[in-house]
Amino acid sequence: MTNYIGTATSRVDGRAKVTGAAKYAGEYNTAGLAHASVVTSTIAKGRIARIDANAALSIAGVIDVLTHQNRPRMASVDDAYTDDTAPEGSPFRPLYDDRIRFSGQPVALVLAEEPEVARFAASLVRVEYDEEAHVTDIHRQRDATFALEPGADPFGPPKPRGATEPALAAAEVRHRGEYFVPIEHHNPMEPYATTVIFEHDGKLNVYDKTQGVQNVQRYLCRVLEMAPDKVRVMSPFVGGAFGSGLRPQYQVVLATLAALALKRSVRLVLTRQQMYVLGYRPAMIQEVDLGAKSGGILDVIAHEAVTVTSQYEDFHRQETAWSGLLYDCANAKYRHKLARLDLSTPCDMRAPSAATAVYALECAMDELAVALKLDPLDLRLKCHSDRDQNADRPYSSKNLRDCYRQGAQSFGWDKRNPEPRSMRDGAELIGWGTASGVWEALQVPIAVRIVLTANGHAEVSCATSDIGTGTYTIMAQVVADMLGLPLDNVTIKLGDSTLPQSPVEGGSWIAASVSNGIVTTADAIRRELLRLAKQMPNSPLADAAPTEVALVDGRLVSVRDASRAVPLAETMRHSGVDRIGEEKSTNFEDDGSHAHNTHSAVFAEVKVDEQLGVIRVTRVISAVAAGRILNPKTARSQIIGGVVWGIGMALHEETLIDHKFGRIMNANIAEYHVPVNADVRNIEVIFVDEPDATINQLGIKGLGEIGIVGVAAAIANAIYHATGKRVRDLPISLDKLWR
């Protein structure tokens, strides 16, 4: 019997990736391909007064220059541009009109026979602007913000509970602190790219870098007013996205627009610099106010946040809600305000809202523990909550306590001297810090098709994406187990808008959704096989009910009596079918009785050179409770990746804007620092047991986000423990230790 679920399994797409055979969106070479290059605005706000493309057009090999003045027709209503994940507002329309909304906005598209020619010609396009005053500094707009009404929408702050003000006034110990996270950028390694193959019949095959092919396909059809059967969007491999590919990005519009204009195939690969307007983690000013009884009972949490959005859309997530969720606390109040800046709209970035909000909460909890003279881990254990107090319901499963216990044990937390600056190794101060993490365990409606052939091979298809998370592999594992086949007998097809319905891949919801979707469809296959098996003469399964048979090792077997079995191939041959195909949707009806979340406990060790302030993260342990783990190998990698992101968030990452120009100045990966190999040392991942019988059939929760949540706080807390210096604005660069 196969048992792939829960077994460490190498990626089924591994060979394609290590040999260079895996093709990404900008890598489809085809005859007659035209190459596009974008001209971007140099001002942050205003209008285009004039575009002179004559010099560009005079270059041999230039085919055309598209601007808002000469582009093909585009839809004129916001609804057309409102994709599945769009926030409230009026979405950006590339090359639509003369308005400049942010620096780096596309204003012209040069089309040429060769990429070098397109890029050179783009540098010759002259654009004159009527410039208007802009503002790009969240600190300047802090008081000009507008508040979201609590409880008004699912992404707004929750309604308050209890009586916050009296509780704060009565608190025996209180900690209040302001925390800041700057704008951060996803910087997936693969640049945003689209190759549009213009077929002879006028149909478009669009290879796009996206986390949701069907979202892009529907969007393109609306924006460019095309019939759905004219456009197919594909993304078999995605070179990282981390949320930046949830919304259709402008390059897919421009490339498709150009293909329609030229009636030929077009490729557009954005430069690394150009990617910095595609969305970002919004900067966040947070004030966390905690009140507790002296023994460590948390009485009250007030969490106030200001986050960045654009002038044209109201991007936000439920930033403040995590505070009232994570700990047992009778009184809680939230306030969330948005600061409009002349930047492009922010977008989801790995654990959106939780990465930033839990950072602030968990630093504040550390400060509260210091004020209470309590071990920070003890405080968290005392404040442990078995109920989601925001929604007032129990968890379907929550084994955070084991995360604390196992993480602390593996880390050696009991050897921690609570006194800051008390542990050292030569010239380095050693600090140990901890933090909790939390994320949602979401699942979304999805459809899966399985075609089982008589030779014992299954093809599974779904329009979801694998952005590096390992979706190909877990899909293969689940179907192999459900159909009793070896992994090698399974083929996975995904990243194609013509495949069965899938939402965008994000929010850690795809693993649970698609794996349970496979269970549903595999169940239908099994039932059909049983129906056929019953028709066989003297069928040993003649009186078996569908719930009494399983597919094991290529046979349909009675679960009560293993001797009663029929080979799958024989069953199909007897019935004269060479394939059984089923496509089923899974909807994950939720009665709302339980909260579904994942949790983590993060333990970090830093070493800080006392004289120079150089910070090294020498050890991180992340203990995760996330239901059943489908593939310990790829799951571990997911968490390690999240921890590396947390290191970057804590120490390195910051998008620098020159507010005079309203322009991002470190739009590259030499000056926007992400961790390199030398920044990352020992990372240990622990998955604690967390059976969950109710969330879904397989007990799956998903892992994409939880790995980063809490990491920056654990590191910041460790730095405090090492140095006695509390730095409340990220990233913690060495100079901040001396301020």
Add this chain to the structure above:
Amino acid sequence: MNPFHYTRASDVADAVRQIAADPSARFIAGGTNLIDLMKEDVERPSRLIDISRLPLKSVEETAVGGLRIGALVPNSDLAYHPLVAERYPMLASAILAGASAQLRNMASTGGNLLQRTRCYYFYDVATPCNKRAPGSGCSAIDGLNRMHAILGTSEACIATHPSDMCVALAALDATVHVAGPAAARAIAFTDFHRLPEDAPQRDTNLQPDEIVTAIELPPRGFAANYTYLKIRDRLSYAFALVSVAAALELEGGTIKDARLALGGVAHKPWRDPMAEAALRGQPAGEVAFSRAADLMLGDAKGFAHNAFKIDLARRAVLRALAQAAAGTPQSQSDKQIR
């Protein structure tokens, strides 16, 4: 990138002839900085003269016991050259502190000297920059200047020179050999790079029709007591906030001779004869080191985002001198600072 003619130089004289004939031409060797800048439209040469095949790739001992390094020796070959590793380990260490293994395999010795600043505004042709577009103004002075200079700045420019290798070469009293239409000449390393003054578009004192042919190291390599200490925003593959090349010659506990150069703080590798003089004859210890650091940074001037560099540089000088005195140079792979 703009279109350009591509030619190869057959020998040094041909290279000089070609560049003299076309003022907007550039030499190309490793290409790691020039091609980057061309892709940004910061550099727009009409012609690239490929000098990468010229016979300037040897490292040879000089008659006086020094080393003559061909301008086209790749950075990694130089760092790992047995004579460099043995006699000039500070140079090897500085090279290995810079860029990445791949870039060091490509970048040439001469090109390293001629690499241009990493100032954000220099790289972004949409913003004013006196170095890129003389007279347009300096955006960094009142803008984002975390990476910028604290010493030798001018109202026209506060850019830094990004090289690590050059900091060690300055400390080692290297000489730059150049060829041009006239006779070949030698330039003291400390005179090779310029301060910005009112002409920040000129990084060096190399004439437009001259070519770097070699770097010469004098015999003294300070192989016993040296360090190269680089402080940056992540632990590898990042430009220096501050770096220090420190070398001492000790007799007992007394400093007989000292070399000290800073990177990441000025438009050129920063040496201060007064600071070095103050070390000579003193016991190797905190008092002398502190005095040297004070002298070196006495005139330092910080801007909105980089004032911390003054303190950082001071601390780094103290640490580097302590490392050099103790004979425990900084390893570039072990990130614990010794």
Add this chain to the structure above:
Amino acid sequence: MVETDNAAGPGVRPLEKIPMSLTVNGVERRLNIAPWTSLLDLLRDHLDLTGTKKGCDHGQCGACSVLLDGRRIIACLTLAVMQDGASVTTIEGLATDGALHPLQQAFIDHDAFQCGYCTPGQICSAAGLIAEGRAKSADEIRELMSGNICRCGAYPNIVAAIQHAMGQP
């Protein structure tokens, strides 16, 4: 804002292509290439060897690492015409007769990648690293692999895979 003027000026014809030869993964290729084509674009656009990745095009990420005459370099910051007569090994040339290179197998076994986009560059860089013979310890591997950024954060697994391929425990 500054107006940028163009030294080459409008109306300039993209320049003559230059004949060159390049041995790619053991096969000699004769090509006519414009001077401004990078080695990376030559591989990806002209030879359809898209295994070598473009991550930044400015020498900041290492995704385009290849072996040039046996040494690891980044292909985005060298012009193809400058490499006339040279020999290049890309990720497509590492496996022999369908058998994966030990590094390729080690990367799979240690799950040393997620999205896979930096992976060919990591593997070519690691092959160069091993050939150089300078890295003995994990610290040295980390430092000498720091020119290859992995945004998925697979670094610990990358180091483990390289150690495995080097025959280290």
